[in-house]
Amino acid sequence: MEGVQNLPPHLQGEFMKTLEQMQIKDSLIMYNTLTERCFATCVSSFRSKSLEKHETTCVQNCAERYIKMTQRVGLRFAEDQALRQKRAADAAAAAS
């Protein structure tokens, strides 16, 4: 995210607003994708109009596991990014 610091201050504010909008949109997309995924996996009978007990449990577990998975993936991704940045900075320092 070094590019953000390179922007002038008035554009930085706008960028942050755009970023926030993107995050909102992305979280809504995630919500819908998660619902679709968990419904497809967990619900297979249509005898009644409401979810059965085991289906409710399955859906809740599915959602929680997905969130935890996303968090873990984000953590490892951030670590990888930090490592890459460090390597790039070291290479730049060695070259100069």
Add this chain to the structure above:
Amino acid sequence: MNFFGQKDEKPAGPDPLFAGAYHAGALRAVRSFVRSFVRSFVPAAEMEMYTNLFNKMAGTCYEKCASRKHKEADLALGEMSCADRCVAKYLECHEKVGAVLQRANEAQARMQQSQLEMQNAFGAGR
């Protein structure tokens, strides 16, 4: 300041486009739940979310309920009642997933808050 850090806006009115397609009661429940989940959406983002929800729901219920034999143009009675139940179950599922997401977000917000407090306390102690 709401969950997404935006000013509270008046919620959008009922959407005429999908009024016929949804079971009205279930949609009202989901709408009120969604509004409590995120205090105020940008109306366009909310609209897009409902469009997305509808498209995914239609696709999923088609996959679950409609036979692939395609012998006739009309839906069979069983397929129609399956579709009704599918919609009801899908909206209930949507609600449950929203509740789980809300709890996770609240937990994360609490964690960030406590981290911030710890940082401030450490900074003040120096």
